[in-house]
Amino acid sequence: MAGKITFTMIKPDAVKSQYIGAILDKIVASGFKIVAMKLTQLSAAKAGEFYEVHKERPFYGELVEFMSSGPIVAAVLEKDNAVEDFRTLIGATNPANAAEGTIRKMYAKSMGENAVHGSDSDENALIEAQFHFSGVEMFR
Ligand code: CMP
Secondary structure, three states, X not given: OOOEEEEEEEOHHHHHOOOHHHHHHHHHHOOOEEEEEEEEOOOHHHHHHHOHHHOOOOOHHHHHHHHOOOOEEEEEEEEOOHHHHHHHHHOXXXXXXXXXXXXXXXXXXXXXXXXXXXXXXXXXHHHHHHHXXXXXXXXX
């Protein structure tokens, strides 16, 4: 039976540092199936739209600037309990607080440049997946 989905982005810091392969390897080794994926770059407008929920936060401008500063890998991942299991795999938002062995502990530089994004709910996973991919680009 198909599992649930989560949405991830490998952020510009990790792409620039050539961590795409290592991060995808860890994701697949942890039981996630990649059902959609692309190397792309967000415009500032698109990054602003994606992170609209953080619009009033003091770090919003910095976040939008950073997320549109270079290429990212966008992907949809499928697994039972995908959202929660992926958040466990990536670790805390601030890499200083991330558990040993998590993706952010291993590859993130800071709270802002934290290597990967992971959806925070099933509802947002679907919204975020559909923000980046059309139905025919998702192989579920
Ligand atoms: P992400 O999981 O992509 O969701 C929102 C992002 O905002 C988060 O990862 C961080 O990269 C960023 N973020 C959250 N809190 C802060 C903060 N206090 N300062 C800078 N960036 C932040």
